[in-house]
Amino acid sequence: MTDLLPHERHAAILRKLTEEGRVLAADLAALFETSEDTIRRDLREMAAQGVCRRVYGGALPIDAPPPLSRRIDVAVDRKQALARRTAQLIEPGSSLFIDAGSANLAVARNLPQDASLTVITNAPVIAAALMERPDIEVALIGGRMDPKSGAILGAKAMSEAASYRTDICILGSCGLDLDAGVSASFLEEAEFKRAMAKTSRRVIAAVTNEKLGRPAPFPVIGLSNRFTIVVERDADDELCAGFAESGARFVKASSP
Numbered sequence: 527m528t529d530l531l532p533h534e535r536h537a538a539i540l541r542k543l544t545e546e547g548r549v550l551a552a553d554l555a556a557l558f559e560t561s562e563d564t565i566r567r568d569l570r571e572m573a574a575q576g577v578c579r580r581v582y583g584g585a586l587p588i589d590a591p592p593p594l595s596r597r598i599d600v601a602v603d604r605k606q607a608l609a610r611r612t613a614q615l616i617e618p619g620s621s622l623f624i625d626a627g628s629a630n631l632a633v634a635r636n637l638p639q640d641a642s643l644t645v646i647t648n649a650p651v652i653a654a655a656l657m658e659r660p661d662i663e664v665a666l667i668g669g670r671m672d673p674k675s676g677a678i679l680g681a682k683a684m685s686e687a688a689s690y691r692t693d694i695c696i697l698g699s700c701g702l703d704l705d706a707g708v709s710a711s712f713l714e715e716a717e718f719k720r721a722m723a724k725t726s727r728r729v730i731a732a733v734t735n736e737k738l739g740r741p742a743p744f745p746v747i748g749l750s751n752r753f754t755i756v757v758e759r760d761a762d763d764e765l766c767a768g769f770a771e772s773g774a775r776f777v778k779a780s781s782p
Contacts, residue, residue, distance in 0.1 A: 530558065536572055539565075540743060543578055543587055544713060550584040576701065577743040588743060594651065594676030597628040601734060604758060605629045608732040609636040611779040612696065612756045615730060618642055620693040623722045624652050626677035627698030629732045631655060637662065646690050648678040648718065672715070679714045687721045695726035700742035702733050702755065704768055707748035709741045716744035723747045732756040739765055749774040 530538065535558060542557075543549050551569065555562045573580040579588050609632035616622065618641040624630050626649035634652045637643060640661050647653055648667040656664050669683030697719055701709040708723075708731055710716035723729050723746065735758050749755075749772035756777050757766060766776045 532568065532571075535560075535568055536577075539568060539572065539585075540577060541713075543585060544743070548584060548586050552583070554584075575706075576703075576741045594626065594628060594649075594674075598631060598651075600628070602632075604734060605632045605732075606636075607779040607781065608734070608756050608758065609633040611777060612730055612732045613637055615754060615756075615777070616641070616643070616694065620644075621646070621691075623647065623690065623692045623695045623726060624649070625696060625698035625719060625722065626652070626675050629734065630696055630698050633696055633732060646692060648683055648687075649676055650678070651676060672712075674712065675715050677715060677718070679718050683718060684721060687718065687725075690722070690725060692722075692726045693728065695723045695729045697723055697729050697731045697746070699731045699733050699737055699746075701737050701740050702731070702769070703739060703741035704749075704772065706741040706745040707772075708746040710744045710746050711742045713744050716746050719746045726752075728752055728754065730754045730756065734758060735761055738762065738769075748772070751775075 539549060551562050551565045554565045569580055569585045572578045578585040605628060608629055612633045613636040621644040624634055624645055624647045631652055634655045642661060644663045645656060646665045653664050653666040656662050667678050667683050667686045669678045670680040672679045697708055699708045700711045710719055729752050733755055738761060751773035753774035754777060755774055756779060759778050759781060770776055
């Protein structure tokens with residue numbers, strides 16, 4: 527594995543870190559046929575980007591977020607405010623993909639009444655939340671259940687996802703960064719999110735303050751003028767202005 531560009535080496539290191547749970551600078555230097563100084567510089571840069579945790583002699587994965595079942599009851603009022611503002615952006619008659627996530631569960635519970643919506647989701651908890659809504663047609667993507675994200679993922683889910691074209695993708699975000707755009711904590715999750723975002727006319731992401739400017743390990747999709755980012759009312763204005771240079775629209779939620 528010689529003659530790799532730095533970003534290619536970073537991607538290879540991240541894959542190895544994900545597969546093995548840790549990496550050692552000496553082993554990586556031998557693998558890539560480069561110096562340990564080069565690898566240490568790579569690991570410092572990756573740690574600064576928030577995609578790994580630098581330790582003596584190598585690196586460890588960043589701490590994974592808790593499972594969805596534990597996130598649902600965290601910052602409920604803040605997520606409710608984001609959800610209400612996000613729901614206001616949805617036009618009657620729209621087809622939506624609603625990604626897994628605690629903020630997106632709140633969005634599902636706040637969808638406008640009698641709007642004749644079609645919702646596709648890979649999150650059983652979101653499908654269940656909409657089960658009693660006769661005005662909403664719900665399609666649940668099938669496949670393997672991932673307990674960490676609360677999402678259905680894997681090859682079957684990806685195959686089903688390819689058959690959908692939606693008006694709006696309400697995308698779950700583990701991090702939002704100017705360079706990486708929306709990012710996810712796990713590779714398989716990032717691949718599924720990317721597939722759904724690319725086949726939607728518009729993308730909306732409701733993002734809590736702690737995720738702004740802090741990328742997760744796996745990039746999903748960059749920001750563009752297709753994006754609307756819903757942020758909290760006290761989100762950092764300077765940070766949002768920087769993101770807006772990408773062409774994305776930023777909307778602030780009201781008080782919880």
